[in-house]
Amino acid sequence: MTKPLKLLSGLIAVFATVIATVISASLGNAERAATGPRGTGDLGIIIERATGSVLVFDSSERRMLYRVEGLGDLSHASAVFSRDERFAYVFGRDGGLTKVDLLAGSIARRVMQAGNSIGGAISDDGTLIAASNYEPGGVRVFDAATLDLVADIPAIWSGGSSKTIGLVDAPGRRFVFSLWDAGETWIADFAGGSKPVVTKLAGIGRNPYDALITGNGRHYIAGLYGEDGLTVIDLWQSPLAPRRILSEYGRGEAKLPVYKMPHLEGWALAGDRFALPAVGRHEVLWVDARTFDEVGRTKVHGQPVFAVARPDGRHVWVNFAHPDNDTIQVIDTHSRAIVAEWKPGPAVLHIEFTPRGHEAWVSVRDGNAVEIYDARTFEKKGRIEAQSPSGIFLAARAHRTGL
Amino acid sequence: MPSPIRWMNAALSAAFAMSMAAGAAAEPVSERRAAELERLVRHDCGSCHGMTLKGGLGPDITARRLAGSEPSALASIILDGVPEKPMPPWRPLLSEAEALWIADYLLKDASP
Incomplete structure (x- = not known):
């Protein structure tokens, strides 16, 4: 190469570097995300309950990637993940349902689906998002891609409209949830398409406050606030027969005050x-x-x-x-x-283990931080600052029934 | 002064004295404690009533909804809870003055 040409190409290289620096300095979340291919299996989100924002974090590097704002009232929020682990669906207290793009660090879609909401679930095939609502009481089901309404299941019983709690996914495109006021568990089966077949089980106990489904999708267990014990439903059974368990525990003893529901x-x-x-x-x-x-x-x-x-x-x-x-x-x-x-600090709200359990992530609301611990030695491994953090949800939940 | 009016005046001044007394009872709540109580209302009462107090598993307790309630009646619900309902008694954690402070706080339009 001749000398002037070499000089010119040197200048061009310097110029390109300057341009690249200027561009990257002015990049938003979305552009920064596009800098190279990456997986999302070790990503997750932290709910910032007071500011209506979520942090997208990298659990391998133990650092925050993006803050995504504009999710409304997240004072009781939870999240589920798409099957490709790219999107988090965040259920807000105010009925907002927000689809967050973990790669872009931005809101992909958002709908206000009810007035007052408590949580949600994603169907086993990843196509349906169900949200559980207090006001109006019931479950609404949305298309996971578009967030368009697919089905509305009002929780109407003989006493009026009930708040719904304990919504989980069950194998076979089903959702299971319970009615706080009615003491019933309903199973909405979407195997046949967008019109659910709803099976109602009455008399599961007074004021079910939350429920879980086992990882194999077989047993649905509802905790009862209004009486001692829990109710188990074996979804493999036919006909379904709810069974009360632990109804003897605490019998005759005065209950201690419950300042927060388990x-x-x-x-x-x-x-x-x-x-x-x-x-x-x-x-x-x-x-x-x-x-x-x-x-x-x-x-x-x-x-x-x-x-x-x-x-x-x-x-x-x-x-x-x-x-x-x-x-x-x-x-x-x-x-x-x-x-x-x-x-760990004032107001420990949530604990999330990494998928194979090497670390536990613990949100400390009033410490404005998520503390990261070695799950065997309990040694502190790191910390992510967050504003009033509550729920921590790792994308790997995408592949767990009931989460 | 005709006697009904005098009676009303007396009642009014008695009511005024009572409200002063209530104010006095709430006085022991320091500024710092008030900030803690506000946080308690938003975040801890908020676990059931929502951080904006518009309700959740527990009812809406915004000022609009509570309008017309007696502060002392609200304070006694806070202190003793509601039988057969999830509302727990806060007496083990709060003084009467603090419960009254919370009642007043709720009745003021503090939303969102």
């Missing part, structure tokens, strides 16, 4: 038993996963909110309701003894 989630299976938070009692209950008999109790620090099993089932991490919500306790499922206890 949550039931499909993570509760720990080995061959379930760990379930008691209601109005500072205990975690252990239930045999085959017989559904109570096999023991562990006294804990306060009213448990989440009792989340590490994916291998050996440990269960528990957080608590106000005013004991600064503490985490870890219970060994073998001995049912507490093996660790510490205070």
